[in-house]
Amino acid sequence: NAGVTQTPKFQVLKTGQSMTLQCAQDMNHNSMYWYRQDPGMGLRLIYYSASEGTTDKGEVPNGYNVSRLNKREFSLRLESAAPSQTSVYFCASIWEGWSNQPQHFGDGTRLSIL
Amino acid sequence: KQEVTQIPAALSVPEGENLVLNCSFTDSAIYNLQWFRQDPGKGLTSLLLIQSSQREQTSGRLNASLDKSSGRSTLYIAASQPGDSATYLCAVRPLQGAQKLVFGQGTRLTINP
Numbered sequence: 001n002a003g004v005t006q007t008p009k010f011q012v013l014k015t016g017q018s019m020t021l022q023c024a025q026d027m028n029h030n031s032m033y034w035y036r037q038d039p040g041m042g043l044r045l046i047y048y049s050a051s052e053g054t055t056d057k058g059e060v061p062n063g064y065n066v067s068r069l070n071k072r073e074f075s076l077r078l079e080s081a082a083p084s085q086t087s088v089y090f091c092a093s094i095w096e097g098w099s100n101q102p103q104h105f106g107d108g109t110r111l112s113i114l
Numbered sequence: 115k116q117e118v119t120q121i122p123a124a125l126s127v128p129e130g131e132n133l134v135l136n137c138s139f140t141d142s143a144i145y146n147l148q149w150f151r152q153d154p155g156k157g158l159t160s161l162l163l164i165q166s167s168q169r170e171q172t173s174g175r176l177n178a179s180l181d182k183s184s185g186r187s188t189l190y191i192a193a194s195q196p197g198d199s200a201t202y203l204c205a206v207r208p209l210q211g212a213q214k215l216v217f218g219q220g221t222r223l224t225i226n227p
Contacts, residue, residue, distance in 0.1 A: 004157075033214065040219065041219070042118075042203075042217040042218060042219040042220065043158075043203070043205075043215075043217040044217075045214040045215075048214060058214055059214075090157055090158070092158075100145070100146045100163055100165045101163075102148055102160035102163045103148070103158075103160065103215060104160070105150075105157040105158040105159070106157050107155075107156055107157040108155075108156070108157050
């Protein structure tokens with residue numbers, strides 16, 4: 001089925017470890033986003049990519065890096081994981097064009113940092 | 115800074131009732147407003163998108179309204195069913211600045227059989 005695919009679905013890390021969260025979409029969308037969802041905080045934007053080859057910081061970018069590998073894939077990297085990064089991470093994509101379109105979300109990656 | 119608030123945080127109603135979920139935002143300069151549904155352990159599913167020039171959108175038993183000048187939106191669910199139980203999130207797309215959505219914290223809805 002077409003949509004946004006995130007891997008892995010679950011991950012447990014120790015403080016200081018690194019990892020990359022993967023996201024891929026097959027809807028030919030040009031813009032992609034990474035959000036984190038925390039209890040009581042709602043969803044907050046970490047980074048976004050308006051098109052292949054471009055990335056920009058969102059509301060909470062500290063401690064993260066991103067790569068827009070191609071039009072389909074947008075990865076999020078934690079270089080040195082901290083307990084404050086325990087969260088559920090969502091990738092989203094959208095076709096940014098002349099008409100209003102909804103964002104499409106993946107099922108999330110549940111990340112625990114011990 | 116745009117802020118989005120959803121009240122109540124949780125709502126429990128018997129099956130068959132019509133209900134209204136509320137969303138308010140502080141800055142009326144928006145591109146659009148979206149309502150999402152989130153099931154436990156799942157991602158967000160877009161229910162309705164209202165452009166800034168529109169007053170309402172309908173999909174099946176769902177109707178979303180937008181009053182941009184007062185900074186309010188409502189999601190009306192008719193003849194509620196247990197399958198409607200989920201968290202409902204409201205998000206606005208600001209007119210200026212970064213391409214992003216600003217989310218409310220959601221209303222957790224439980225429909226009791």
